[in-house]
Amino acid sequence: MSLRLSRRHRYAIDSVLALLLLSGLAWLGLDRGDPLDDALGTWLRADTRVHAAAGVATVFLVGTLWLVHLRRSWRSQRNRLPGALALAGLALMAVSGYALGYLVDEAGHAWMGRLHWIAGVAGAVSYVWHRVQGPRTRPG
Numbered sequence: 001m002s003l004r005l006s007r008r009h010r011y012a013i014d015s016v017l018a019l020l021l022l023s024g025l026a027w028l029g030l031d032r033g034d035p036l037d038d039a040l041g042t043w044l045r046a047d048t049r050v051h052a053a054a055g056v057a058t059v060f061l062v063g064t065l066w067l068v069h070l071r072r073s074w075r076s077q078r079n080r081l082p083g084a085l086a087l088a089g090l091a092l093m094a095v096s097g098y099a100l101g102y103l104v105d106e107a108g109h110a111w112m113g114r115l116h117w118i119a120g121v122a123g124a125v126s127y128v129w130h131r132v133q134g135p136r137t138r139p140g
């Protein structure tokens, strides 16, 4: 049974994940730890908005994979490790992203932020591995 997704679905996932990663990395590049001057502060605020929107879209898109892609692929026993790592990374990003926005205080912010972006970068590496490895695991 083919586990391929429609081209539109695949593009939507790849593009939203790319935007998520780029906006997250841009945040790391823009942040100086101190109060920012006006121009940088404006960029950082815009970037945070894009990032949070990409985060919401990501959670939605992963939801669209749940019933079919995740279940059938898991049962097929193909591409499991990189898929599970990407999923675990995404779950950690979603939980720590929520915590950054709404739960932790100033003291918790630094380590939660670090946990969040490390999960982001590790999840991105796992996802690329997953995408490259996937077609190679097709039977026949």
Ligand code: HEM
Binding pocket: 002, 003, 004, 005, 006, 010, 013, 014, 062, 065, 069, 070, 073, 074, 076, 078, 079, 080, 083, 084, 086, 087, 130, 131, 134, 135, 137, 138
């Ligand atoms: C336990 C979790 C997962 C398993 C076992 C799994 C399994 C697979 C397999 C077997 C393929 C290759 C299909 C083929 O080319 O014949 C694949 C492709 C793919 N997976 Fe996953 N996957 C998992 C999680 C995920 C997650 C979390 C995402 C997205 C965030 C994802 C996105 C994709 C995409 C976009 C493709 C390419 C599909 C295509 O070429 O049409 N997968 N996966």
Ligand code: HEM
Binding pocket: 020, 021, 023, 024, 025, 027, 028, 048, 051, 052, 055, 056, 058, 059, 090, 093, 094, 097, 098, 100, 101, 109, 110, 112, 113, 114, 116, 117, 118, 119, 120, 121, 124
């Ligand atoms: C499901 C995936 C993700 C979700 C839902 C998400 C969500 C969020 C949210 C809500 C915030 C807090 C924004 C605020 O301060 O109000 C945030 C901050 C941040 N995110 Fe993400 N994010 C995700 C993935 C990523 C990825 C892949 C990266 C890549 C590096 C990343 C890097 C960052 C950084 C650097 C911050 C700022 C951390 C800080 O305040 O110290 N995120 N994210």
